[in-house]
Amino acid sequence: NAGVTQTPKFRILKIGQSMTLQCTQDMNHNYMYWYRQDPGMGLKLIYYSVGAGITDKGEVPNGYNVSRSTTEDFPLRLELAAPSQTSVYFCASSPSGQGAYEQYFGPGTRLTVT
Amino acid sequence: QQQVKQSPQSLIVQKGGISIINCAYENTAFDYFPWYQQFPGKGPALLIAIRPDVSEKKEGRFTISFNKSAKQFSLHIMDSQPGDSATYFCAASMMGGTSYDKVIFGPGTSLSVIP
Numbered sequence: 646n647a648g649v650t651q652t653p654k655f656r657i658l659k660i661g662q663s664m665t666l667q668c669t670q671d672m673n674h675n676y677m678y679w680y681r682q683d684p685g686m687g688l689k690l691i692y693y694s695v696g697a698g699i700t701d702k703g704e705v706p707n708g709y710n711v712s713r714s715t716t717e718d719f720p721l722r723l724e725l726a727a728p729s730q731t732s733v734y735f736c737a738s739s740p741s742g743q744g745a746y747e748q749y750f751g752p753g754t755r756l757t758v759t
Numbered sequence: 760q761q762q763v764k765q766s767p768q769s770l771i772v773q774k775g776g777i778s779i780i781n782c783a784y785e786n787t788a789f790d791y792f793p794w795y796q797q798f799p800g801k802g803p804a805l806l807i808a809i810r811p812d813v814s815e816k817k818e819g820r821f822t823i824s825f826n827k828s829a830k831q832f833s834l835h836i837m838d839s840q841p842g843d844s845a846t847y848f849c850a851a852s853m854m855g856g857t858s859y860d861k862v863i864f865g866p867g868t869s870l871s872v873i874p
Contacts, residue, residue: 649802685768685866685867686866687765687848687864687865687866687867688803688848688864690861693861735802735803737802745852745862746791746793746808746850746852746862747793747805747808748795748803748805748862749804749805750802750803750804751802752800752801752802753800753801753802
């Protein structure tokens, strides 16, 4: 059981470039999430999904897009990267229902936009 | 109303001492209060969680105290060890209802336990 895996671990982007952060989970969880973590700011929810084909915006969705074609995968797309998107990105998954508070996080992707 | 407040921002404790982190919330619809632990370079991991109908929950050296009337809860780490040095996030979650099952995280407390 690999849990939640994320690729890449690190990435440097130039302003205006685009990229996709990959996230895969093997726990058959319905719920998946993307967070960004900035120093001293905690975890901010970007997008979430409650199942394949269903996604919705979180607290800070601007500049990002997601898709969920399978239960396992939840990629995050950055279009036209900006310095404000420099952050550490975490993907997480959780079971639905009463267990949804227990989120399993991936190791993160550290992104720098210069 | 969806915010979870957390203090202190950082904490330094001597080995063997008690670490205390406090959190507060406003929305009484929250129905589960988990704590997450994050080591440098890693993702957060669930440490312990409590429901609002319980005033205290203990797991090993970690204890959550919950005060429903004050809308406050805290994490106590007894006999703190250098290996406990990490960032701790309190959180509040809301299961079911009209919105999805969401978890709101506090801003985090960086704990350093010194020998």
